[in-house]
Amino acid sequence: MTVLFAYKLGGLCLFFMGFTALILRSHPLKKIMAVNVMAAGVFLLFIAMACHGRVGVAIDPVPQAMVLTGIVVSVSVTALALVLACRIQETSGGAGSSEGEHPPQGDS
Amino acid sequence: MPTVSASFWMVLPVVLPLAGGLLCFLWRQRSLWLPLAFALVNLIVVIRLTRLLLIQGPLHYQIGGWETPLGIVLVLDGPALLMLLLTALCGAGVTCYARGYFAYRISAQKQPGRHERQERFFWPLWLMLLAALNGLFLSGDIFNIYVTLELLSISAVALAALSGKPVAQLASFRYLLASLLGSLSYLLGIFFIYRSHGVLDLGLLRAVVEPGSSMTAGLVLMSCGLLLKSAAFPLHFWLPPAHANALAPVSAILSGLVIKGSLYLLFRFWFDTFASLISPAALNVIGMLGILAVFWGGILALLQQRLKLLVAYSTVSQVGYFLIAFPLAYHDATLSVWTAFLFMILAHGCAKVAMFMAAGTMYLHSGHDRMRDLHGIRLVMPLTVFAYGMAGVNLMGLPPSGGFVGKWLLLTGAFDDGQWWWSVAIMAGGLLAAAYVFRVMSPLFQAPVGASIFDGRPTPALLEWPPLVLSLIALLLGLFAPGIMALLTANGGAVISGGLP
Numbered sequence: 191m192t193v194l195f196a197y198k199l200g201g202l203c204l205f206f207m208g209f210t211a212l213i214l215r216s217h218p219l220k221k222i223m224a225v226n227v228m229a230a231g232v233f234l235l236f237i238a239m240a241c242h243g244r245v246g247v248a249i250d251p252v253p254q255a256m257v258l259t260g261i262v263v264s265v266s267v268t269a270l271a272l273v274l275a276c277r278i279q280e281t282s283g284g285a286g287s288s289e290g291e292h293p294p295q296g297d298s
Numbered sequence: 299m300p301t302v303s304a305s306f307w308m309v310l311p312v313v314l315p316l317a318g319g320l321l322c323f324l325w326r327q328r329s330l331w332l333p334l335a336f337a338l339v340n341l342i343v344v345i346r347l348t349r350l351l352l353i354q355g356p357l358h359y360q361i362g363g364w365e366t367p368l369g370i371v372l373v374l375d376g377p378a379l380l381m382l383l384l385t386a387l388c389g390a391g392v393t394c395y396a397r398g399y400f401a402y403r404i405s406a407q408k409q410p411g412r413h414e415r416q417e418r419f420f421w422p423l424w425l426m427l428l429a430a431l432n433g434l435f436l437s438g439d440i441f442n443i444y445v446t447l448e449l450l451s452i453s454a455v456a457l458a459a460l461s462g463k464p465v466a467q468l469a470s471f472r473y474l475l476a477s478l479l480g481s482l483s484y485l486l487g488i489f490f491i492y493r494s495h496g497v498l499d500l501g502l503l504r505a506v507v508e509p510g511s512s513m514t515a516g517l518v519l520m521s522c523g524l525l526l527k528s529a530a531f532p533l534h535f536w537l538p539p540a541h542a543n544a545l546a547p548v549s550a551i552l553s554g555l556v557i558k559g560s561l562y563l564l565f566r567f568w569f570d571t572f573a574s575l576i577s578p579a580a581l582n583v584i585g586m587l588g589i590l591a592v593f594w595g596g597i598l599a600l601l602q603q604r605l606k607l608l609v610a611y612s613t614v615s616q617v618g619y620f621l622i623a624f625p626l627a628y629h630d631a632t633l634s635v636w637t638a639f640l641f642m643i644l645a646h647g648c649a650k651v652a653m654f655m656a657a658g659t660m661y662l663h664s665g666h667d668r669m670r671d672l673h674g675i676r677l678v679m680p681l682t683v684f685a686y687g688m689a690g691v692n693l694m695g696l697p698p699s700g701g702f703v704g705k706w707l708l709l710t711g712a713f714d715d716g717q718w719w720w721s722v723a724i725m726a727g728g729l730l731a732a733a734y735v736f737r738v739m740s741p742l743f744q745a746p747v748g749a750s751i752f753d754g755r756p757t758p759a760l761l762e763w764p765p766l767v768l769s770l771i772a773l774l775l776g777l778f779a780p781g782i783m784a785l786l787t788a789n790g791g792a793v794i795s796g797g798l799p
Contacts, residue, residue, distance in 0.1 A: 205482075205486060209479075212475065212479060218471065221475055225475065225478050225479070225482070228479075228482050229482060229485075232482060232485050232486050232489065235486070235489050236489055239489065239492070239493055250496070252368070252492070252496075252498070253492065256441055256488070256492075259441075259445060260485065263445065263448045266452065267448065267451075267452060267474075267478060270452055270455065270456065270474065271471070271474055271475075271478075274455070274459055274467060274470060274471045274474060275471065277459070277467050278464065278467050278468055278471060281462075281464040281467060282464050282468075
C-alpha cells in the first residue's frame with residue numbers, strides 16, 4: 191500500500207512541478223517540456239489507481255486504456271507545439287520568444 | 299430502444315466531417331465542392347436528427363455494441379441537438395464564406411501561392427474541427443469528452459496559426475499551452491472521479507454521485523480546466539490575441555463555436571451530471587466571475603483601436619453572461635434556465651460568427667482594421683455593414699433577437715429568486731455592448747475622408763450573404779422560441795435524457 195501511495199504522491203508532485211515550470215519559465219521549449227511532465231504525472235496517477243495491490247483480483251483495465259489514449263494525445267499535441275515553436279523561431283529571426291531568456295543552444 | 303436507422307443517423311455527424319477532412323487532406327488540389335458538400339450534408343443529417351428527436355425522444359447509441367460500464371455511449375437529447383444545429387448552421391455559413399474569402403485573396407494576386415496554401419490546409423482542419431465539435435456534443439462519457447476536447451484544441455490551434463504572421467503564431471502557441479493546461483486539469487479531474495466510483499458514463503455517474511472530498515476535487519479540477527478553455531474572466535488572457543489575429547473565417551469559428559463547446563460541458567456537468575455536488579457558494583463565485591468578465595471585457599472592447607480586437611474582447615464580455623446564468627439556475631435548474639442559457643449560446647454563436655465575418659470582409663477591402671480609418675465603408679459594402687449592425691443588436695439584447703430572449707429569461711429568473719443584484723450587471727453589460735457596437739457603427743456611416751483607400755473590386759456574394767443570413771437568423775431567433783422549447787421537452791418533458799432515471 192505504501193508503495194502505491196508513493197506512486198500517487200509522485201504523480202501529484204510531477205503534476206505540480208510541471209505546472210510551476212509552465213507558469214514560471216518563458217522559453218517555449220521549457221514550456222512544452224513542462225506540459226509533458228504534467229501529463230506524465232497524471233498518467234502515473236492513473237496507473238497507480240489501476241493497481242489495487244490485492245493478490246488474485248483482476249487489475250482494472252480501464253485506467254490503462256485511458257493512459258494509452260492519453261499518451262497518444264500527448265505525443266500528437268507535443269508534435270504540434272514543437273512545430274509551432276520552430277515556426278515562431280524562424281519567423282522572428284531567431285529572436286526567441288522576444289521576452290525573457292535567450293534560447294539555449296542544444297547541449298548534447 | 300433506438301431502431302437501427304436512428305442510431306445510424308447519430309453516428310453520421312461525427313463520421314461524415316471526419317471522412318470529409320481526410321478526403322480534403324488527400325485531395326490536395328483546391329476542391330470547390332468537397333467541403334461545401336460535407337457541410338451541407340452535415341446540416342441535412344442534423345435536421346433529420348431533429349425530426350427523429352421530436353418523434354422518438356432522446357436517443358442513445360452504444361458504439362460497437364458494448365454495454366455502458368465498459369463501452370462508450372453517444373447521447374442525443376434536446377440541448378445536444380440544439381448545439382449540433384448551431385454548429386451545422388454556422389458551419390455551413392462559414393464554409394460558404396471561407397470559399398469566397400480565399401477566392402478573393404487568391405484573385406488579388408499579391409501572394410497567390412501563400413493564399414492557395416492556406417486554403418489547402420484550411421479545409422481539412424476545419425472539417426476535422428467540425429467532427430470534434432459534433433463528437434463533443436454527442437459524447438456521453440467523461441473520458442471520451444476529454445479526447446474530443448483535445449481534438450478540438452489541436453485543430454483550433456492549427457487553424458489559428460494558419461495566417462502565418464509572427465504575431466498570430468505566438469498567439470496560437472499561447473492558445474495551445476492554455477488549452478493543454480485546461481485539458482490536463484480536466485484529465486486529473488477524471489482521475490479523482492474515476493477513483494471514487496469507477497464509472498465514466500455520464501448517466502451512470504449521475505445515478506451514483508454523492509458528496510465527498512474526492513468527487514469535489516474532481517469536479518473543481520474539471521471545471522477549472524473547462525473555464526480556462528472557455529476564457530472565463532481571469533483566464534481569458536489567451537483569447538483576444540488568438541482570435542483577433544487569425545484569418546477571418548477562423549476567427550468566426552473560434553469565437554462563435556469552439557468556446558461554446560467547453561461552456562456547454564460546464565453547464566451540463568453543473569446542472570445535470572454532478573448537480574447534487576453543487577453548493578450555492580460555488581455558484582455565486584462563478585456568477586461573480588461572470589460579472590467581472592462582463593465589465594472587464596466590455597470596457598476593454600471600448601478601448602480597442604482595431605475592429606477585430608474589439609470583437610474578440612466582446613466575446614470575453616459575452617462569456618460573462620453565460621456564467622451569470624449559473625447562480626440563477628440553481629433554484630430552478632429546469633426548463634427556463636436551460637432555455638435561457640441555450641438561447642444565449644445560439645444567439646451569440648450566430649451573431650459572433652456573423653460579426654467576425656463582416657469584420658473580416660472590411661479587413662479584406664481596406665487591408666487593415668483600424669477603426670478610425672474605416673470611414674464611409676458603408677458606401678462600398680452596405681450589406682456587410684448591415685450584417686454587422688444586426689449582429690450588434692443581438693449582443694445588446696434588443697427584441698426580437700435571441701440575445702433579448704436569453705437576457706429576458708435571466709432577468710425574470712433574477713427577480714423571481716430575489717437575487718436582483720445580478721440584474722444590474724446584466725443590464726449594465728447591455729449598455730456597454732451598445733456603446734462598443736455604436737463606436738464601430740458611427741465611423742462606418744461617416745462620409746469618407748480624402749481619397750478612397752478601399753480595394754476597388756466589388757464584394758463577392760459569398761462574402762456578403764453568409765454573415766447577413768446568420769445575423770438575421772440570430773435576430774429572428776426570438777420568434778422561434780416555441781419551437782426551441784418543444785425540442786428541449788421532446789417526448790416526455792425531460793430536458794435532459796439520462797441513461798438512468
